[in-house]
Amino acid sequence: MKMTLDCIPCFVRQALESARSMTSDPTAQEAVMRDTLRWLHEADLDESPLVLSQRLHRRLRQSGKLTDPYREVKARHNAMALDLLPQLRDEIASSGDPLATAVCMAAAGNVIDMGIRSMADEDDVLKSLRHAMEEPFVAQWDAFRRSLQDARTILYLADNAGEIAFDRLLIEQIGPSRVTVAVRGGPVLNDATLSDARSVGLHKIAEVVENGSDAPGTLLDNCYPEFRKRFEAADMVIAKGQGNFESLAGRGHGVFFLFKVKCPVVASQVGQPVGTHILGQFKESAHPGKPEKDVA
């Protein structure tokens, strides 16, 4: 995906959130913001947003001398989401279509994000989840079910902390024994890492691997060779979140993307409004205004 000017205000907002995660000292926060503005002023906008985002967050972590500014936020989101699992698992079991319900919950879980730092307790998470589940869902159900039926190995690319607890519900439905869950190779934003996967118990039901990269998506060239082999060899890949979509859409491999459209840039790329949940393959390129036909 190509950088657009819309990404710039978004990067500035992310830098502010990071600065506030790293320190409560207003002078230090201001220094982070000034540094980010200067860096963005000179940034190479021909890079993809994901590469720029990776560099920005490395820079932010370095300036704050913190390896993981979002550690506390992520732990809180994991704990809150985890508390909701028994109740949601019952809902899935008693629904007419458990797989579809689990897919919807996993997609709706994508709402747990930096924008929602205000989520103070389980009630807030549950409310956000319920609200998200009412948003439009554009899905290639038939292709997804067919692919699930045939796949012996499934690679599941996780996205955020918190959300990863709801991924567990979907993985339980699709059969964890054939699933490998991949998380980021290092902290970036509130993206899930190995410790997040462990704290929601994913390691107990499926294999969990790190992709080797600290990009907030899956830049294959930036990942471990071992991870790339798994990616190419998997019968099916399920990729959560916009970051994974941005980095893997149009790569030809049979990846199913499951995400909430969170920004106007991605919205124009998939031809669906912000807020929509998507389950679909974008095998060829996904140019603005040219979503793959059978997604709609």
Added chain:
Amino acid sequence: MKMTLDCIPCFVRQALESARSMTSDPTAQEAVMRDTLRWLHEADLDESPLVLSQRLHRRLRQSGKLTDPYREVKARHNAMALDLLPQLRDEIASSGDPLATAVCMAAAGNVIDMGIRSMADEDDVLKSLRHAMEEPFVAQWDAFRRSLQDARTILYLADNAGEIAFDRLLIEQIGPSRVTVAVRGGPVLNDATLSDARSVGLHKIAEVVENGSDAPGTLLDNCYPEFRKRFEAADMVIAKGQGNFESLAGRGHGVFFLFKVKCPVVASQVGQPVGTHILGQFKESAHPGKPEKDVA
């Protein structure tokens, strides 16, 4: 009001909106963004957001070589709002409390703003207006009615284009013969200028004056001396919008502020959440978390 770090992403977003209003050439838009980032990197954050905003928008107009980048947007908003007046005027007349209804409409009109460039037709404006009228309204009704009863001269400080048509409905209710409407002295953002006041017919029912400044608020020191005299002499001042609130709150004069809380900085200053409509006086200072007691 003091600048906070939250203002920075907001300025960057405003610059992008301006760049797109000024030119459809992506290279020129990118140049505007890079220039804005460098300027913000060096900006004096001890200035008020309003002064910085005034400077930023001067700079943007200069770089785009346009005196009024928002001319078309403003004309469209005026025309759409104007078309709705007969219908809204009937609603006011048949309501149990025409003054309160007109105040609510004028406050809700504050929703016509740069964030809502997507408002394509009258239906969109009407929908936004209806939606806004359902938001919480925190008002000092008694003080407002008392002040209206006693005032021989009322200075009405307008805010945005489009919105200014709904101001007309309120001015009709409070008696236009004693009202002077003040608009910005020059184009800045989508703020109403003399031509906007004229295009919604305000000059036919009340006196309309320019304040002499191109700040997106009312920086008295920056206004015509003649305007300052009117401000001091008026029995009552009604100030629309956040910009006027930011610049005039706590100045001791009996100003009634009527606005929608649109950003977290102002929200913390008035002690009400984003989205709330406010009608109130903030005679003393309005420090974060210390709203004037009788507003609530």
